[in-house]
Amino acid sequence: MAERVTLLDVSARDGLQDEPCVVATEEKLAVARALHEAGVGEIEITSFVHPRWVPQLADADRLASQLPPGPHYTALVMNERGYERALAAFASHAAGGWGLVFVSSASPRHNQSNNNRSIEQTLEIFDAVAARARRDGVEIHGAIACSFVSPYADEQTDPAIVGGIARRYAEGGCTLITLADTIGRADPYTVATRIDQVAASLRVPLSLHLHDSFGYALANVYAGLLRGVRRFEGALAGLGGCPFAPGAPGNLDLERLNRFISACGLETGIDPTALARASDRIRSALCGAAPLPERKPTATAHQ
Amino acid sequence: MAERVTLLDVSARDGLQDEPCVVATEEKLAVARALHEAGVGEIEITSFVHPRWVPQLADADRLASQLPPGPHYTALVMNERGYERALAAFASHAAGGWGLVFVSSASPRHNQSNNNRSIEQTLEIFDAVAARARRDGVEIHGAIACSFVSPYADEQTDPAIVGGIARRYAEGGCTLITLADTIGRADPYTVATRIDQVAASLRVPLSLHLHDSFGYALANVYAGLLRGVRRFEGALAGLGGCPFAPGAPGNLDLERLNRFISACGLETGIDPTALARASDRIRSALCGAAPLPERKPTATAHQ
Numbered sequence: 001m002a003e004r005v006t007l008l009d010v011s012a013r014d015g016l017q018d019e020p021c022v023v024a025t026e027e028k029l030a031v032a033r034a035l036h037e038a039g040v041g042e043i044e045i046t047s048f049v050h051p052r053w054v055p056q057l058a059d060a061d062r063l064a065s066q067l068p069p070g071p072h073y074t075a076l077v078m079n080e081r082g083y084e085r086a087l088a089a090f091a092s093h094a095a096g097g098w099g100l101v102f103v104s105s106a107s108p109r110h111n112q113s114n115n116n117r118s119i120e121q122t123l124e125i126f127d128a129v130a131a132r133a134r135r136d137g138v139e140i141h142g143a144i145a146c147s148f149v150s151p152y153a154d155e156q157t158d159p160a161i162v163g164g165i166a167r168r169y170a171e172g173g174c175t176l177i178t179l180a181d182t183i184g185r186a187d188p189y190t191v192a193t194r195i196d197q198v199a200a201s202l203r204v205p206l207s208l209h210l211h212d213s214f215g216y217a218l219a220n221v222y223a224g225l226l227r228g229v230r231r232f233e234g235a236l237a238g239l240g241g242c243p244f245a246p247g248a249p250g251n252l253d254l255e256r257l258n259r260f261i262s263a264c265g266l267e268t269g270i271d272p273t274a275l276a277r278a279s280d281r282i283r284s285a286l287c288g289a290a291p292l293p294e295r296k297p298t299a300t301a302h303q
Numbered sequence: 304m305a306e307r308v309t310l311l312d313v314s315a316r317d318g319l320q321d322e323p324c325v326v327a328t329e330e331k332l333a334v335a336r337a338l339h340e341a342g343v344g345e346i347e348i349t350s351f352v353h354p355r356w357v358p359q360l361a362d363a364d365r366l367a368s369q370l371p372p373g374p375h376y377t378a379l380v381m382n383e384r385g386y387e388r389a390l391a392a393f394a395s396h397a398a399g400g401w402g403l404v405f406v407s408s409a410s411p412r413h414n415q416s417n418n419n420r421s422i423e424q425t426l427e428i429f430d431a432v433a434a435r436a437r438r439d440g441v442e443i444h445g446a447i448a449c450s451f452v453s454p455y456a457d458e459q460t461d462p463a464i465v466g467g468i469a470r471r472y473a474e475g476g477c478t479l480i481t482l483a484d485t486i487g488r489a490d491p492y493t494v495a496t497r498i499d500q501v502a503a504s505l506r507v508p509l510s511l512h513l514h515d516s517f518g519y520a521l522a523n524v525y526a527g528l529l530r531g532v533r534r535f536e537g538a539l540a541g542l543g544g545c546p547f548a549p550g551a552p553g554n555l556d557l558e559r560l561n562r563f564i565s566a567c568g569l570e571t572g573i574d575p576t577a578l579a580r581a582s583d584r585i586r587s588a589l590c591g592a593a594p595l596p597e598r599k600p601t602a603t604a605h606q
Binding site for chain 1: 517518519522525563
C-alpha cells in the first residue's frame with residue numbers, strides 16, 4: 001500500500017481572509033461538507049481574531065459551532081481572548097476533533113505588522129495560551145510565517161529565529177509545527193536546509209504551508225517529501241495571500257497538490273473529482289459573496 | 304562562485320514545429336540573436352526532416368547557414384539524408400560550434416508514429432549516422448523521447464528500453480544524452496529513478512527535456528539537480544508540444560526555468576531581462592507568421 005500523506009485545507013481561513021468580500025457562514029459550511037465528502041480530513045476553518053481586523057472571518061464563533069462532524073478542524077488564535085472564544089465555539093465538538101494554531105513570524109518586521117508586537121512578545125502570549133491549552137487538554141499547533149524567505153528585500157531570514165520559535169512551540173506542547181513560505185519565494189534547497197535545521201533540534205512532526213507565486217511550490221513539496229515531511233497545506237482554487245507581506249500570492253492549489261502527491265505514488269485518500277466539486281463550491285460562494293464592509297483592516301493574523 | 308547550469312533553448316525546433324503557422328527564417332534568426340544577447344549558449348535550432356512532414360522547419364538549410372556566430376547550435380537529424388543536409392548547411396560554421404541530435408522514443412508505439420519504424424530499426428539508422436559523424440568529426444547527441452512515462456494509457460515505460468537506447472547512443476559516440484518527458488507527466492521520483500538507472504550504465508552526461516502539462520516540470524528539474532544533472536532544456540513562452548504524443552503540452556518555459564535555477568542559487572549566465580525580450584520577440588514573430596500550408600503532416604520527428 002502506498003505511503004500516506006495528509007493534506008490540510010486552509011481555504012476558509014488563509015484563502016478567504018484577503019478576499020474583498022464576505023462569504024456567508026452557510027457557504028463556508030457547504031465548502032467544509034464538500035471537503036469532507038472529498039476525503040479531506042484536516043481543515044483549518046477560521047481565525048479567532050477581532051472582527052475589526054478580519055471582517056471576512058467575523059463569523060468564527062458561529063461557524064465553529066455548526067461545523068459538520070468528520071474532519072479534524074483547526075482555528076487560529078492570537079491571544080487568550082481568542083483562545084476563550086475558540087473553546088466556547090468548539091464546545092460541542094468531540095475532544096480530539098479540533099485544535100488550535102498559533103502563528104508567529106520569523107521575520108521581525110512581518111511579525112510586527114501581522115501580530116502588532118515583537119516576536120518575543122508574541123511568544124510570551126503563546127506561552128500563556130499554550131499553558132491554558134495544556135490544562136484544558138486542547139491540541140495546539142505552531143505555525144512559523146516567513147520560515148524561508150523574508151518578504152522584505154533588505155531583511156534576511158535568520159534560521160536561528162525559526163529554530164528558536166520552533167523550540168518554544170515544542171516546549172509549549174505543540175504537536176505539530178508548520179513552516180510557512182508566506183510569499184512563495186522559497187526554493188527547494190532552502191526548504192530542505194530549513195527542515196534539517198528545525199528537525200535537528202526537536203521531535204515534533206513538521207507541516208509545510210506553501211504559496212505558489214513563481215510555481216516553485218511543488219518542487220518545495222518534493223523537497224519536503226524527501227526530508228520526510230508527510231503533511232502539506234493548500235487552498236481550493238489557490239485562494240489567499242497576505243496583505244502584510246508584500247508580494248504574497250495565493251496558496252498552493254489543493255487540487256494541484258493532491259494530483260502531484262498521487263503522481264508521486266503517495267496516497268492522500270482524497271478523491272480528485274469530489275475535490276474539484278469543492279473548488280467549484282468555493283468559487284460560486286465567492287461569486288455570490290457580499291462586498292467587504294467599508295473599513296479596511298490594518299493589522300491581523302496571517303501566515 | 305555559484306555552480307554553473309547550462310540551459311538549452313528549443314524554441315525554434317520543438318517550440319515552433321507544432322504551431323499552426325510558419326515563422327519566417329529572418330524572424331528565427333532574430334530570435335537566435337536575442338537568445339545570444341541574453342546569454343543563452345545552447346540553441347536547438349531546427350530539424351532536418353523532410354519539409355512535407357514539418358513545413359514549419361522547411362527552411363532548415365537556409366536557417367542553419369545564416370545563423371549568427373556565438374551560441375552552440377544543434378539540429379535534429381533522422382537519417383543519412385538529413386545528416387548530409389545538416390553537414391552542408393553548417394559548412395560555414397566552425398567545427399565544435401554545432402552538433403546533431405538523434406531522437407528515438409522509448410515508447411515502441413510513439414516511436415512508430417514519430418519515426419515511422421521500430422525502435423531497433425531507428426537505432427540501426429542511428430548507427431549509420433553516428434558512424435559518419437565520427438568519421439567527419441561531427442558532434443552528436445542522443446535524445447530519448449518518452450523516457451519516463453508513455454503517452455498511451457495502456458503502455459508502461461520499460462526502463463530497460465530507455466537504458467538500451469542510452470547505451471547504444473553512448474557506444475555510437477554521443478557526447479550527451481537527453482531524457483525527455485514528452486507528455487509532461489513524469490513525477491520527480493520517476494525522474495530520479497530513471498536518471499539513476501541510465502547513469503549507472505554509462506558515463507555520458509545527461510540533459511533533461513521537460514514539458515509542463517501539470518506544473519511538475521520544476522520539481523523534476525530539482526530531482527535532476529539532486530542527481531547531478533546540470534543541463535536542462537526549455538522553450539521561450541513555453542511553446543511546443545508533440546502531435547504524435549496524445550496530451551503533450553508545451554515545453555518548460557525557459558524564463559521560468561532560468562528564474563528557478565537562479566532561485567536555487569545556481570548560475571546560468573542568462574540575463575532574465577534580455578531573456579524576456581527574446582520571449583517577446585518569438586511572440587511577435589508568431590503573431591505575424593503565415594498560416595500553415597494546407598497539407599497536414601502525418602509523421603515526423605519529435606521528442
